[in-house]
């Protein structure tokens with residue numbers, strides 16, 4: 001299924017259609033209306049060594065599930081250095097029941113980078129049997145970096161499974177020491193932990209060649 | 222016999238609290254030293270200080286490894302110089318595979334020694350060979366480091382890593398705790414098979430049970446941050462029978 005995403009307006013994904021795309025350091029500002037049984041799987045990647053250090057960016061995705069049995073998957077990974085500022089906004093609206101949405105959004109922040117995640121999730125009053133998960137995990141590697149997380153959940157239906165979680169932390173000191181005790185330099189140990197943190201987003205990319213490419217470019221293995 | 226480790230009047234503290242209060246200990250190549258003592262005596266503190274854990278501050282004293290100032294080295298340099306700690310509580314590292322972790326450890330040590338990295342094939346052969354030593358299941362090396370390992374698997378994994386890295390000084394911190402008798406035997410046999418005339422071990426335990434399997438040349442009792450008594454293996458039996466009370 002091809003959507004014209006160039007002029008961000010609203011695109012409709014018709015009954016049973018599937019839209020899958022990896023936005024790799026591309027601007028993202030899309031609104032997708034999902035009809036019954038349609039599937040969306042989107043990756044938003046802002047990765048270093050592939051992007052300008054100091055850029056500012058807003059990634060925004062709006063999803064309206066307007067028919068039953070829709071699936072929405074949104075994955076985000078931003079690794080920011082220098083003075084980069086990236087905001088990722090997701091607005092997922094379950095307007096009808098029996099839909100699924102899954103979100104995993106991760107930020108890794110170095111230097112003076114600033115990350116912001118705004119995750120708005122609405123489940124309408126009659127949208128029963130919705131299953132919705134939103135997870136935001138952030139790794140802050142420098143005292144000057146800053147992460148802001150704003151989950152906004154508005155759940156009006158009662159028969160739903162909804163979970164959300166957000167956490168921001170540093171590298172695990174015990175793990176770093178354990179690795180150093182085995183002769184691994186602190187720098188390499190940090191790299192292994194950061195890679196591990198990023199891999200579970202990368203691993204969800206369906207297209208194998210792209211996945212392998214990213215793993216190589218970022219030397220994640 | 223060549224001197225491997227010389228600890229002199231070692232004082233160390235954590236969070237401003239002095240835990241080690243003048244430890245003296247000399248270890249020669251080929252020796253096995255047991256350190257026993259009550260919970261809280263400072264045994265794990267000694268192993269943390271020897272391996273350079275950043276939470277501890279050495280306030281007095283010196284430690285030489287083969288004549289070199291151990292305390293001046295970064296933790297990873299101490300490791301590459303051959304100091305190995307089998308952790309009392311091995312750390313789980315989700316997302317870092319055993320294979321990548323071990324490859325980094327082996328190749329960084331080799332680079333430090335001026336050697337070429339192992340080829341993929343050599344590395345896997347070495348992994349397989351050393352896994353056998355501790356009867357560790359193949360599948361464990363595809364998993365993340367210690368993640369979801371049982372208590373016994375974690376301890377075996379420590380000895381497996383010790384076998385991979387061939388340290389000159391291994392410190393086994395309560396490697397026996399939480400092991401059933403089979404796992405204990407496997408771990409102890411692994412340790413015994415790794416023994417050479419040129420390496421040495423410090424075996425920390427508060428049960429005499431492990432010392433039936435790994436027979437020490439010396440037994441030291443640590444209490445209140447000092448070694449208060451040293452003897453041969455009969456001291457461990459004595460402690461088992463009479464407890465620590467009659468020593469202090």
Ligand SMILES: Nc1ncnc2c1ncn2[C@@H]1O[C@H](COP(=O)(O)OP(=O)(O)O)[C@@H](O)[C@H]1O
Pocket residue numbers: 235236238240258259260261262263264265266267
């Ligand atoms: N982070 C800490 N802050 C303050 N005291 C600590 C800390 N960690 C350990 N200790 C204290 O250090 C002492 C020695 O602990 P430890 O070396 O773990 O003993 P052992 O291994 O012999 O059981 C204990 O009294 C313990 O409470």
Ligand SMILES: [Mg+2]
Pocket residue numbers: 264265266309394395
């Ligand atoms: Mg202890």
